[in-house]
Amino acid sequence: MVGELDQTFCSVDAGLLKGIQACSPKSETFVSEPHLNELAKHYRVDLKTEEVLVARNFLAWKREAGCPPKDMSESRRLSTDNMFPSLTPAIQVVLTMPVDSCSCERSFSALRRLHSWLRQTMGQKRLHSLAVMSIEKDTLQHLSHNRVIDQFATLKNRRHSLMLPPTK
Known part of the structure; x- marks a missing residue:
């Protein structure tokens, strides 16, 4: 039962979630290369290391100028296809995910x-x-509890080798 639920609901790993978080301007890991690489790998985006470094410096400059991006859609507008051609698809993927x-x-x-x-x-x-x-x-x-119990009862007895012989 747990195995079935695990297969159904747990296909996303922590690396991908950290990659999504790295696209948010409010995150401490905003435009973090290791996290973005996980996202890019999952969605087959060819992310360039140099581009991430330039984007991080550009966004730091925007922050110092007093006009940092407030949300993901604003950071998408700042990262045009001409300026950041490999970072833009990664942010676009995150923006199109249902929440x-x-x-x-x-x-x-x-x-x-x-x-x-x-x-x-x-x-x-x-x-x-x-x-x-x-x-x-x-x-x-x-789920039928009785059916789950019956299925469990038909499994091999795991404690058989550990059981002591009956005393007389």
């Missing part, structure tokens, strides 16, 4: 509940699985 803040807010509140001080030693994989189950609880409610 759903409700699922993001649900994710953070679920993690806040799950990762308490009592569960600090929990492994990343288990925490991830519990978070997916908590976030997608509407999907889980439609």
